[in-house]
Amino acid sequence: MKIPQTGPPTANFTGVNECEVSEVFGWDEPGPSQEEDPGATEKAAARLKNLEAAEQAASLQGPDPPEDPVQPCPLQQGLALEVVVTAADNCPLPDLPVQLWKSDSEVLSGKTKATGGVRFIGLEKGVQYRLKLSSLDADLWKVAGSESLTEDRAKTKKGADWQAPPKEEQAAQIDHEVVQGETIATIGFSYGCLPDTLWNSPANKDLKDKRKKPDVLYPGDKVVIPAKQKKTESVEPGKLYKVSCKGVSEMLRVRFLAGDDKPRKDTPYLITLVDDEGVEDRTGKTNGEGFLEEAILPTVKQAEITVGSGDEQEFYAYNLGNLDPIDTLSGFQERLNNMGYFCGNELEFGPATRRAVRNFLTDNKLKVPENLKDLPLEDKQLDDARQHLEKMYLS
Amino acid sequence: MRLRQIGRCGKLNWFVIQIRNQQLFALGKALEQRFVQEMAEHIRAYFPERAEDLDQAAMERRIAEALTTARTHGLRSKQDCCRYLNVVGVCGWDFEREEKYAWAVRALNDPEVTSPSERLDGVLARCLRRLKTDLNNLEQRRQFGLDEVHSL
Numbered sequence: 001m002k003i004p005q006t007g008p009p010t011a012n013f014t015g016v017n018e019c020e021v022s023e024v025f026g027w028d029e030p031g032p033s034q035e036e037d038p039g040a041t042e043k044a045a046a047r048l049k050n051l052e053a054a055e056q057a058a059s060l061q062g063p064d065p066p067e068d069p070v071q072p073c074p075l076q077q078g079l080a081l082e083v084v085v086t087a088a089d090n091c092p093l094p095d096l097p098v099q100l101w102k103s104d105s106e107v108l109s110g111k112t113k114a115t116g117g118v119r120f121i122g123l124e125k126g127v128q129y130r131l132k133l134s135s136l137d138a139d140l141w142k143v144a145g146s147e148s149l150t151e152d153r154a155k156t157k158k159g160a161d162w163q164a165p166p167k168e169e170q171a172a173q174i175d176h177e178v179v180q181g182e183t184i185a186t187i188g189f190s191y192g193c194l195p196d197t198l199w200n201s202p203a204n205k206d207l208k209d210k211r212k213k214p215d216v217l218y219p220g221d222k223v224v225i226p227a228k229q230k231k232t233e234s235v236e237p238g239k240l241y242k243v244s245c246k247g248v249s250e251m252l253r254v255r256f257l258a259g260d261d262k263p264r265k266d267t268p269y270l271i272t273l274v275d276d277e278g279v280e281d282r283t284g285k286t287n288g289e290g291f292l293e294e295a296i297l298p299t300v301k302q303a304e305i306t307v308g309s310g311d312e313q314e315f316y317a318y319n320l321g322n323l324d325p326i327d328t329l330s331g332f333q334e335r336l337n338n339m340g341y342f343c344g345n346e347l348e349f350g351p352a353t354r355r356a357v358r359n360f361l362t363d364n365k366l367k368v369p370e371n372l373k374d375l376p377l378e379d380k381q382l383d384d385a386r387q388h389l390e391k392m393y394l395s
Numbered sequence: 396m397r398l399r400q401i402g403r404c405g406k407l408n409w410f411v412i413q414i415r416n417q418q419l420f421a422l423g424k425a426l427e428q429r430f431v432q433e434m435a436e437h438i439r440a441y442f443p444e445r446a447e448d449l450d451q452a453a454m455e456r457r458i459a460e461a462l463t464t465a466r467t468h469g470l471r472s473k474q475d476c477c478r479y480l481n482v483v484g485v486c487g488w489d490f491e492r493e494e495k496y497a498w499a500v501r502a503l504n505d506p507e508v509t510s511p512s513e514r515l516d517g518v519l520a521r522c523l524r525r526l527k528t529d530l531n532n533l534e535q536r537r538q539f540g541l542d543e544v545h546s547l
Contacts, residue, residue, distance in 0.1 A: 048526040
Protein backbone atom coordinates (compact mmCIF):
# COMPACT_ATOMS: atom_id res chain seq x y z
CA MET A 1 0.00 0.00 0.00
CA LYS A 2 1.33 3.43 -0.84
CA ILE A 3 1.30 6.22 1.66
CA PRO A 4 -1.66 8.30 0.48
CA GLN A 5 -0.93 11.66 -0.97
CA THR A 6 -2.87 14.31 0.84
CA GLY A 7 -4.13 17.73 -0.08
CA PRO A 8 -3.97 20.57 2.40
CA PRO A 9 -3.80 18.86 5.80
CA THR A 10 -7.16 18.31 7.42
CA ALA A 11 -5.13 18.02 10.56
CA ASN A 12 -4.11 21.36 11.90
CA PHE A 13 -0.48 21.80 12.81
CA THR A 14 -0.95 24.05 15.78
CA GLY A 15 2.41 24.19 17.30
CA VAL A 16 5.65 22.69 18.41
CA ASN A 17 6.31 23.53 21.98
CA GLU A 18 9.74 23.69 23.60
CA CYS A 19 11.14 22.48 20.33
CA GLU A 20 12.09 24.68 17.44
CA VAL A 21 9.10 25.36 15.28
CA SER A 22 9.18 23.69 11.97
CA GLU A 23 8.25 23.98 8.36
CA VAL A 24 5.90 21.58 6.68
CA PHE A 25 7.28 20.34 3.40
CA GLY A 26 6.32 17.86 0.81
CA TRP A 27 2.96 17.09 2.39
CA ASP A 28 1.49 16.50 -1.03
CA GLU A 29 4.44 14.63 -2.34
CA PRO A 30 5.89 11.92 -0.13
CA GLY A 31 9.61 11.40 -0.59
CA PRO A 32 11.08 8.61 -2.66
CA SER A 33 10.16 5.21 -1.38
CA GLN A 34 11.26 1.72 -2.12
CA GLU A 35 9.39 -1.53 -2.06
CA GLU A 36 10.14 -3.54 1.03
CA ASP A 37 12.02 -6.75 0.60
CA PRO A 38 9.64 -9.44 1.91
CA GLY A 39 12.43 -10.97 4.00
CA ALA A 40 13.80 -7.62 5.17
CA THR A 41 12.94 -8.17 8.83
CA GLU A 42 14.54 -11.62 8.85
CA LYS A 43 17.64 -10.27 7.11
CA ALA A 44 17.92 -7.36 9.54
CA ALA A 45 17.47 -9.74 12.48
CA ALA A 46 20.13 -12.08 11.05
CA ARG A 47 22.62 -9.20 10.59
CA LEU A 48 22.13 -8.13 14.20
CA LYS A 49 22.36 -11.68 15.52
CA ASN A 50 25.55 -12.32 13.54
CA LEU A 51 27.27 -9.21 14.86
CA GLU A 52 26.29 -10.03 18.43
CA ALA A 53 27.62 -13.57 18.04
CA ALA A 54 30.81 -12.28 16.39
CA GLU A 55 31.33 -9.88 19.31
CA GLN A 56 30.84 -12.74 21.74
CA ALA A 57 33.46 -14.78 19.86
CA ALA A 58 35.86 -11.82 19.85
CA SER A 59 35.54 -11.46 23.62
CA LEU A 60 37.14 -14.91 23.96
CA GLN A 61 40.30 -13.78 22.15
CA GLY A 62 43.32 -12.94 24.27
CA PRO A 63 44.87 -9.59 25.10
CA ASP A 64 48.16 -10.50 23.39
CA PRO A 65 49.05 -9.44 19.85
CA PRO A 66 48.61 -12.21 17.27
CA GLU A 67 52.26 -12.11 16.22
CA ASP A 68 53.73 -11.98 19.73
CA PRO A 69 54.89 -15.33 21.13
CA VAL A 70 55.53 -13.75 24.54
CA GLN A 71 52.42 -13.95 26.69
CA PRO A 72 51.44 -10.89 28.76
CA CYS A 73 51.84 -11.13 32.50
CA PRO A 74 48.76 -12.95 33.83
CA LEU A 75 49.06 -11.14 37.16
CA GLN A 76 48.48 -7.71 35.64
CA GLN A 77 45.02 -6.54 36.52
CA GLY A 78 43.13 -3.48 37.56
CA LEU A 79 39.64 -2.20 38.11
CA ALA A 80 37.19 -0.61 35.71
CA LEU A 81 34.94 2.39 36.11
CA GLU A 82 31.94 3.00 33.90
CA VAL A 83 29.94 6.15 33.28
CA VAL A 84 26.56 6.39 31.54
CA VAL A 85 25.37 9.82 30.45
CA THR A 86 21.70 10.36 29.71
CA ALA A 87 19.32 13.24 29.21
CA ALA A 88 16.64 13.86 31.84
CA ASP A 89 14.26 11.52 29.96
CA ASN A 90 16.88 8.70 30.08
CA CYS A 91 17.75 9.12 26.40
CA PRO A 92 21.47 8.15 26.05
CA LEU A 93 23.80 10.95 24.96
CA PRO A 94 26.54 9.80 22.57
CA ASP A 95 29.86 11.45 21.63
CA LEU A 96 30.33 13.43 24.83
CA PRO A 97 33.98 13.76 25.92
CA VAL A 98 34.51 12.32 29.42
CA GLN A 99 37.78 12.56 31.35
CA LEU A 100 39.05 10.67 34.37
CA TRP A 101 41.77 12.49 36.30
CA LYS A 102 44.22 10.64 38.54
CA SER A 103 46.30 13.72 39.27
CA ASP A 104 46.84 17.10 37.69
CA SER A 105 49.27 15.51 35.25
CA GLU A 106 47.57 12.17 34.46
CA VAL A 107 44.29 11.79 32.67
CA LEU A 108 42.33 9.19 30.70
CA SER A 109 40.00 10.50 27.98
CA GLY A 110 37.00 8.80 26.46
CA LYS A 111 33.76 9.55 24.69
CA THR A 112 30.29 8.24 25.37
CA LYS A 113 29.14 5.66 22.88
CA ALA A 114 25.75 5.19 21.24
CA THR A 115 24.55 3.72 24.54
CA GLY A 116 25.69 6.84 26.44
CA GLY A 117 28.33 4.72 28.20
CA VAL A 118 32.09 5.01 28.50
CA ARG A 119 34.49 2.63 30.31
CA PHE A 120 37.88 3.28 31.89
CA ILE A 121 40.13 0.34 32.73
CA GLY A 122 43.33 -0.46 34.60
CA LEU A 123 42.48 1.63 37.67
CA GLU A 124 43.84 1.11 41.17
CA LYS A 125 41.71 0.04 44.09
CA GLY A 126 41.31 2.59 46.86
CA VAL A 127 42.34 5.55 44.73
CA GLN A 128 39.94 8.47 44.34
CA TYR A 129 39.70 9.76 40.78
CA ARG A 130 38.01 12.88 39.45
CA LEU A 131 35.37 12.72 36.73
CA LYS A 132 34.94 15.59 34.31
CA LEU A 133 32.60 16.11 31.35
CA SER A 134 34.89 18.56 29.66
CA SER A 135 32.55 19.86 26.95
CA LEU A 136 29.65 20.65 29.27
CA ASP A 137 28.93 23.64 31.42
CA ALA A 138 28.89 22.87 35.16
CA ASP A 139 25.15 23.64 35.33
CA LEU A 140 24.32 21.02 32.75
CA TRP A 141 25.38 17.76 34.40
CA LYS A 142 25.40 16.00 37.73
CA VAL A 143 26.09 12.50 39.05
CA ALA A 144 22.60 11.16 39.65
CA GLY A 145 23.65 7.87 41.25
CA SER A 146 26.09 4.99 41.28
CA GLU A 147 26.15 1.24 41.73
CA SER A 148 28.84 -1.41 42.04
CA LEU A 149 29.90 -3.19 38.87
CA THR A 150 29.56 -6.95 38.76
CA GLU A 151 32.81 -8.79 39.45
CA ASP A 152 33.20 -9.68 35.76
CA ARG A 153 32.86 -6.12 34.62
CA ALA A 154 34.87 -4.61 37.46
CA LYS A 155 38.08 -6.55 36.75
CA THR A 156 40.35 -5.79 33.80
CA LYS A 157 43.56 -7.35 32.61
CA LYS A 158 44.88 -4.33 30.77
CA GLY A 159 46.66 -1.43 32.34
CA ALA A 160 45.60 2.19 32.03
CA ASP A 161 47.36 4.37 29.48
CA TRP A 162 47.61 7.59 31.48
CA GLN A 163 48.41 10.65 29.45
CA ALA A 164 49.29 14.26 30.04
CA PRO A 165 46.14 16.40 30.19
CA PRO A 166 45.11 18.11 26.97
CA LYS A 167 45.68 21.84 26.74
CA GLU A 168 42.61 23.52 28.17
CA GLU A 169 41.10 25.98 25.78
CA GLN A 170 41.09 29.47 27.10
CA ALA A 171 37.90 29.97 29.09
CA ALA A 172 36.44 32.83 27.09
CA GLN A 173 33.12 33.67 25.59
CA ILE A 174 32.48 32.88 21.92
CA ASP A 175 30.41 34.77 19.37
CA HIS A 176 28.31 32.35 17.32
CA GLU A 177 26.67 33.39 14.04
CA VAL A 178 23.35 31.65 13.45
CA VAL A 179 22.85 29.63 10.27
CA GLN A 180 19.56 28.33 8.87
CA GLY A 181 18.16 25.50 10.96
CA GLU A 182 19.66 26.60 14.27
CA THR A 183 17.83 27.52 17.46
CA ILE A 184 19.04 28.37 20.96
CA ALA A 185 18.52 24.69 21.87
CA THR A 186 20.66 23.34 19.02
CA ILE A 187 23.36 25.95 19.65
CA GLY A 188 23.31 25.16 23.37
CA PHE A 189 23.58 21.44 22.58
CA SER A 190 26.59 21.92 20.32
CA TYR A 191 28.42 24.13 22.84
CA GLY A 192 27.42 22.08 25.91
CA CYS A 193 25.35 24.84 27.56
CA LEU A 194 21.81 24.93 28.85
CA PRO A 195 19.50 26.73 26.42
CA ASP A 196 18.25 28.86 29.33
CA THR A 197 21.82 29.81 30.23
CA LEU A 198 22.33 31.15 26.71
CA TRP A 199 18.92 32.77 26.34
CA ASN A 200 19.01 34.48 29.74
CA SER A 201 22.62 35.60 29.54
CA PRO A 202 22.89 39.42 29.76
CA ALA A 203 25.19 39.22 26.74
CA ASN A 204 22.23 37.99 24.63
CA LYS A 205 19.70 40.55 25.90
CA ASP A 206 19.55 42.44 22.59
CA LEU A 207 18.89 39.22 20.67
CA LYS A 208 16.22 38.14 23.16
CA ASP A 209 14.47 41.52 22.88
CA LYS A 210 14.59 41.35 19.10
CA ARG A 211 13.54 37.75 18.47
CA LYS A 212 11.35 37.10 21.54
CA LYS A 213 11.45 33.30 21.10
CA PRO A 214 14.54 31.13 21.53
CA ASP A 215 13.40 28.73 18.81
CA VAL A 216 13.00 31.35 16.10
CA LEU A 217 16.34 32.86 15.16
CA TYR A 218 17.40 34.31 11.84
CA PRO A 219 20.54 33.51 9.83
CA GLY A 220 23.19 36.05 10.72
CA ASP A 221 21.94 36.62 14.29
CA LYS A 222 24.77 36.66 16.84
CA VAL A 223 24.55 34.46 19.94
CA VAL A 224 27.14 34.97 22.67
CA ILE A 225 28.28 31.70 24.24
CA PRO A 226 29.41 32.53 27.79
CA ALA A 227 32.65 31.04 29.14
CA LYS A 228 31.96 27.56 30.51
CA GLN A 229 32.09 26.83 34.22
CA LYS A 230 34.03 23.61 34.82
CA LYS A 231 33.55 21.10 37.59
CA THR A 232 34.74 17.63 38.59
CA GLU A 233 33.13 14.90 40.69
CA SER A 234 34.99 12.48 42.92
CA VAL A 235 34.60 8.83 41.81
CA GLU A 236 36.07 5.46 42.72
CA PRO A 237 36.84 2.41 40.55
CA GLY A 238 34.63 -0.67 40.44
CA LYS A 239 31.48 1.40 40.07
CA LEU A 240 29.01 2.52 37.44
CA TYR A 241 28.14 6.21 37.64
CA LYS A 242 24.93 7.54 36.16
CA VAL A 243 25.28 11.09 34.95
CA SER A 244 22.18 13.08 34.11
CA CYS A 245 22.18 16.08 31.78
CA LYS A 246 19.31 18.48 32.12
CA GLY A 247 17.73 20.60 29.44
CA VAL A 248 19.12 18.55 26.56
CA SER A 249 16.14 16.78 25.03
CA GLU A 250 13.13 18.65 23.74
CA MET A 251 9.49 17.90 23.23
CA LEU A 252 8.11 17.79 19.71
CA ARG A 253 4.37 18.52 19.81
CA VAL A 254 2.06 18.45 16.83
CA ARG A 255 -1.71 18.73 17.20
CA PHE A 256 -4.13 17.02 14.85
CA LEU A 257 -7.63 18.42 14.49
CA ALA A 258 -10.54 17.04 12.51
CA GLY A 259 -12.41 19.15 9.94
CA ASP A 260 -14.72 20.46 12.66
CA ASP A 261 -11.71 21.54 14.74
CA LYS A 262 -12.28 18.76 17.26
CA PRO A 263 -9.08 17.06 18.47
CA ARG A 264 -8.26 13.74 16.83
CA LYS A 265 -7.61 11.85 20.05
CA ASP A 266 -6.21 8.30 20.32
CA THR A 267 -5.23 8.41 16.66
CA PRO A 268 -2.33 6.05 15.85
CA TYR A 269 0.76 7.61 14.32
CA LEU A 270 4.17 6.58 13.09
CA ILE A 271 6.85 9.25 13.35
CA THR A 272 10.16 9.00 11.51
CA LEU A 273 12.95 11.10 13.04
CA VAL A 274 15.97 11.90 10.90
CA ASP A 275 19.36 13.03 12.14
CA ASP A 276 22.94 12.70 10.90
CA GLU A 277 23.13 9.11 12.19
CA GLY A 278 20.11 7.87 10.29
CA VAL A 279 16.42 7.25 10.68
CA GLU A 280 14.42 6.14 13.72
CA ASP A 281 10.74 5.13 13.62
CA ARG A 282 8.43 5.37 16.62
CA THR A 283 4.75 4.61 16.94
CA GLY A 284 2.15 5.93 19.35
CA LYS A 285 -1.29 7.48 19.71
CA THR A 286 -2.31 11.12 20.02
CA ASN A 287 -3.42 12.16 23.49
CA GLY A 288 -6.88 13.33 24.55
CA GLU A 289 -6.26 16.78 23.08
CA GLY A 290 -5.08 15.42 19.75
CA PHE A 291 -1.39 16.09 20.46
CA LEU A 292 1.44 13.90 19.26
CA GLU A 293 4.24 14.33 21.82
CA GLU A 294 7.71 12.87 21.42
CA ALA A 295 10.94 13.65 23.28
CA ILE A 296 13.70 14.28 20.75
CA LEU A 297 17.31 15.43 20.75
CA PRO A 298 18.20 18.78 19.17
CA THR A 299 20.18 16.83 16.55
CA VAL A 300 16.93 15.71 14.85
CA LYS A 301 16.56 17.62 11.60
CA GLN A 302 13.40 16.23 10.06
CA ALA A 303 10.25 14.56 11.26
CA GLU A 304 7.86 12.65 9.02
CA ILE A 305 4.50 11.71 10.45
CA THR A 306 2.05 9.15 9.12
CA VAL A 307 -1.20 9.50 11.02
CA GLY A 308 -4.39 7.45 10.98
CA SER A 309 -4.94 3.91 9.83
CA GLY A 310 -6.09 2.02 6.78
CA ASP A 311 -7.14 4.10 3.79
CA GLU A 312 -7.32 7.25 5.92
CA GLN A 313 -3.62 7.50 6.55
CA GLU A 314 -2.14 10.94 5.98
CA PHE A 315 1.49 11.91 5.62
CA TYR A 316 3.19 15.09 6.85
CA ALA A 317 6.82 16.12 6.91
CA TYR A 318 8.55 18.86 8.87
CA ASN A 319 11.96 20.48 8.71
CA LEU A 320 12.88 21.21 12.31
CA GLY A 321 14.57 24.46 13.24
CA ASN A 322 14.03 26.09 9.87
CA LEU A 323 11.28 28.54 10.72
CA ASP A 324 12.28 32.16 10.22
CA PRO A 325 10.98 34.99 12.44
CA ILE A 326 7.43 36.08 11.68
CA ASP A 327 8.49 39.58 10.62
CA THR A 328 10.30 38.09 7.62
CA LEU A 329 8.46 37.13 4.42
CA SER A 330 9.65 33.51 4.62
CA GLY A 331 8.62 33.20 8.29
CA PHE A 332 5.18 34.69 7.55
CA GLN A 333 4.65 32.36 4.58
CA GLU A 334 5.88 29.26 6.43
CA ARG A 335 3.40 29.83 9.27
CA LEU A 336 0.54 30.36 6.83
CA ASN A 337 1.56 27.23 4.92
CA ASN A 338 1.75 25.20 8.12
CA MET A 339 -1.75 26.34 9.09
CA GLY A 340 -3.11 25.20 5.74
CA TYR A 341 -3.13 28.59 3.94
CA PHE A 342 -0.85 28.02 1.02
CA CYS A 343 1.33 30.76 -0.36
CA GLY A 344 2.71 28.81 -3.32
CA ASN A 345 6.40 29.23 -4.00
CA GLU A 346 6.39 33.00 -4.02
CA LEU A 347 9.60 34.78 -3.15
CA GLU A 348 7.72 38.04 -2.66
CA PHE A 349 4.56 39.27 -0.95
CA GLY A 350 2.60 38.34 -4.07
CA PRO A 351 -0.97 37.39 -4.96
CA ALA A 352 -0.86 33.84 -3.55
CA THR A 353 0.46 35.03 -0.19
CA ARG A 354 -2.08 37.89 -0.07
CA ARG A 355 -4.86 35.40 -0.84
CA ALA A 356 -3.63 33.18 1.98
CA VAL A 357 -3.64 36.16 4.38
CA ARG A 358 -7.18 37.08 3.29
CA ASN A 359 -8.43 33.54 3.86
CA PHE A 360 -6.70 33.31 7.21
CA LEU A 361 -8.17 36.62 8.43
CA THR A 362 -11.64 35.72 7.18
CA ASP A 363 -11.61 32.24 8.74
CA ASN A 364 -10.57 33.71 12.06
CA LYS A 365 -13.15 36.54 11.91
CA LEU A 366 -10.47 39.24 11.80
CA LYS A 367 -10.76 42.44 9.81
CA VAL A 368 -9.39 42.20 6.28
CA PRO A 369 -7.70 45.49 5.26
CA GLU A 370 -9.49 47.00 2.25
CA ASN A 371 -6.25 47.71 0.41
CA LEU A 372 -4.67 44.34 1.17
CA LYS A 373 -3.49 43.87 -2.39
CA ASP A 374 -1.31 47.00 -2.17
CA LEU A 375 -0.04 46.77 1.42
CA PRO A 376 3.66 46.16 2.06
CA LEU A 377 4.40 43.21 4.33
CA GLU A 378 5.59 45.40 7.20
CA ASP A 379 2.40 47.53 7.23
CA LYS A 380 0.83 47.90 10.68
CA GLN A 381 -2.56 46.80 9.30
CA LEU A 382 -1.09 43.30 9.05
CA ASP A 383 -0.02 43.24 12.71
CA ASP A 384 -3.33 41.59 13.67
CA ALA A 385 -2.65 38.78 11.23
CA ARG A 386 0.91 38.37 12.51
CA GLN A 387 -0.07 38.35 16.17
CA HIS A 388 -2.97 35.97 15.69
CA LEU A 389 -0.93 33.66 13.50
CA GLU A 390 1.90 33.52 16.03
CA LYS A 391 -0.52 33.00 18.91
CA MET A 392 -2.32 30.15 17.17
CA TYR A 393 0.90 28.67 15.93
CA LEU A 394 2.49 28.40 19.35
CA SER A 395 -0.66 27.80 21.40
CA MET B 396 66.90 -22.22 21.06
CA ARG B 397 69.16 -23.94 23.54
CA LEU B 398 69.08 -25.15 27.07
CA ARG B 399 71.84 -24.09 29.39
CA GLN B 400 72.28 -25.54 32.82
CA ILE B 401 72.66 -22.74 35.35
CA GLY B 402 72.75 -24.69 38.61
CA ARG B 403 71.82 -27.67 40.65
CA CYS B 404 69.84 -27.99 43.85
CA GLY B 405 69.64 -31.45 45.38
CA LYS B 406 68.41 -33.74 42.63
CA LEU B 407 67.06 -30.85 40.51
CA ASN B 408 68.96 -29.29 37.66
CA TRP B 409 68.17 -25.61 36.86
CA PHE B 410 68.08 -24.61 33.20
CA VAL B 411 67.47 -21.44 31.31
CA ILE B 412 66.09 -21.44 27.79
CA GLN B 413 67.75 -19.03 25.42
CA ILE B 414 65.72 -17.91 22.39
CA ARG B 415 67.26 -15.72 19.74
CA ASN B 416 65.36 -12.80 18.17
CA GLN B 417 65.24 -14.52 14.79
CA GLN B 418 63.61 -17.53 16.43
CA LEU B 419 61.03 -15.29 18.15
CA PHE B 420 60.36 -13.59 14.82
CA ALA B 421 59.82 -16.93 13.04
CA LEU B 422 57.58 -18.13 15.85
CA GLY B 423 55.63 -14.87 15.70
CA LYS B 424 55.10 -15.25 11.95
CA ALA B 425 53.73 -18.76 12.43
CA LEU B 426 51.40 -17.56 15.20
CA GLU B 427 50.18 -14.67 13.07
CA GLN B 428 49.49 -16.98 10.14
CA ARG B 429 47.49 -19.23 12.43
CA PHE B 430 45.50 -16.22 13.68
CA VAL B 431 44.78 -15.14 10.10
CA GLN B 432 43.44 -18.62 9.34
CA GLU B 433 41.31 -18.49 12.50
CA MET B 434 39.93 -15.09 11.46
CA ALA B 435 39.09 -16.45 8.01
CA GLU B 436 36.89 -19.00 9.75
CA HIS B 437 35.43 -16.20 11.89
CA ILE B 438 34.46 -14.16 8.82
CA ARG B 439 32.98 -17.19 7.06
CA ALA B 440 30.95 -18.07 10.16
CA TYR B 441 29.52 -14.66 11.04
CA PHE B 442 29.74 -12.57 7.86
CA PRO B 443 29.33 -15.06 5.00
CA GLU B 444 28.53 -12.31 2.49
CA ARG B 445 32.10 -10.98 2.93
CA ALA B 446 33.49 -14.38 2.04
CA GLU B 447 31.58 -14.68 -1.21
CA ASP B 448 33.84 -14.86 -4.28
CA LEU B 449 36.96 -15.15 -2.12
CA ASP B 450 39.03 -18.33 -2.10
CA GLN B 451 41.11 -19.15 0.99
CA ALA B 452 44.26 -17.39 -0.29
CA ALA B 453 42.35 -14.22 -1.26
CA MET B 454 40.54 -14.23 2.06
CA GLU B 455 43.78 -14.54 4.03
CA ARG B 456 45.29 -11.74 1.97
CA ARG B 457 42.29 -9.51 2.72
CA ILE B 458 42.49 -10.30 6.43
CA ALA B 459 46.23 -9.64 6.57
CA GLU B 460 45.61 -6.24 4.93
CA ALA B 461 42.83 -5.47 7.39
CA LEU B 462 45.06 -6.38 10.32
CA THR B 463 47.78 -4.07 9.00
CA THR B 464 45.21 -1.25 8.85
CA ALA B 465 43.99 -2.12 12.36
CA ARG B 466 47.53 -1.68 13.66
CA THR B 467 47.65 1.84 12.23
CA HIS B 468 44.76 2.65 14.59
CA GLY B 469 46.73 1.27 17.54
CA LEU B 470 44.73 -1.97 17.67
CA ARG B 471 47.19 -4.70 18.60
CA SER B 472 45.60 -7.38 20.74
CA LYS B 473 43.93 -10.45 19.24
CA GLN B 474 40.65 -9.30 20.74
CA ASP B 475 40.86 -5.84 19.19
CA CYS B 476 41.98 -7.28 15.83
CA CYS B 477 39.04 -9.68 15.83
CA ARG B 478 36.64 -6.85 16.74
CA TYR B 479 38.09 -4.68 13.95
CA LEU B 480 37.27 -7.54 11.58
CA ASN B 481 33.72 -7.44 12.97
CA VAL B 482 33.52 -3.83 11.79
CA VAL B 483 34.81 -5.01 8.40
CA GLY B 484 32.14 -7.72 8.47
CA VAL B 485 29.37 -5.17 8.95
CA CYS B 486 30.68 -2.30 6.81
CA GLY B 487 32.75 -4.06 4.12
CA TRP B 488 36.39 -4.76 3.31
CA ASP B 489 37.05 -1.25 2.03
CA PHE B 490 34.88 0.68 4.48
CA GLU B 491 37.72 3.04 5.37
CA ARG B 492 37.70 4.37 1.82
CA GLU B 493 33.92 4.89 1.66
CA GLU B 494 32.40 8.29 2.32
CA LYS B 495 29.44 6.86 4.20
CA TYR B 496 31.76 5.33 6.80
CA ALA B 497 33.89 8.45 7.25
CA TRP B 498 32.41 8.70 10.76
CA ALA B 499 33.96 5.32 11.63
CA VAL B 500 37.43 6.36 10.45
CA ARG B 501 37.13 9.61 12.42
CA ALA B 502 36.09 7.64 15.51
CA LEU B 503 38.99 5.17 15.12
CA ASN B 504 41.46 8.08 15.04
CA ASP B 505 39.70 10.28 17.60
CA PRO B 506 42.41 12.06 19.64
CA GLU B 507 39.86 12.78 22.38
CA VAL B 508 39.74 9.09 23.31
CA THR B 509 42.92 7.76 24.88
CA SER B 510 42.42 4.04 24.38
CA PRO B 511 42.35 2.57 20.85
CA SER B 512 40.15 -0.25 22.23
CA GLU B 513 37.61 2.31 23.45
CA ARG B 514 37.61 4.02 20.04
CA LEU B 515 36.87 0.68 18.39
CA ASP B 516 34.23 -0.04 21.03
CA GLY B 517 32.51 3.23 20.10
CA VAL B 518 32.36 2.23 16.42
CA LEU B 519 30.93 -1.19 17.23
CA ALA B 520 28.39 0.27 19.67
CA ARG B 521 27.16 2.53 16.89
CA CYS B 522 27.00 -0.38 14.41
CA LEU B 523 24.98 -2.44 16.89
CA ARG B 524 22.66 0.46 17.65
CA ARG B 525 22.10 1.09 13.94
CA LEU B 526 21.25 -2.57 13.29
CA LYS B 527 18.87 -2.62 16.28
CA THR B 528 17.20 0.59 15.11
CA ASP B 529 16.84 -0.76 11.56
CA LEU B 530 15.19 -3.89 12.89
CA ASN B 531 12.96 -1.88 15.22
CA ASN B 532 11.98 0.44 12.34
CA LEU B 533 10.88 -2.52 10.23
CA GLU B 534 8.82 -3.93 13.10
CA GLN B 535 7.21 -0.56 13.90
CA ARG B 536 6.23 -0.13 10.24
CA ARG B 537 4.82 -3.63 10.03
CA GLN B 538 2.77 -3.06 13.20
CA PHE B 539 1.53 0.23 11.77
CA GLY B 540 0.34 -1.49 8.64
CA LEU B 541 2.89 0.04 6.31
CA ASP B 542 4.16 -2.61 3.92
CA GLU B 543 6.51 -0.19 2.28
CA VAL B 544 9.84 1.19 3.42
CA HIS B 545 9.96 4.95 3.22
CA SER B 546 13.47 6.17 2.71
CA LEU B 547 14.68 9.71 2.67
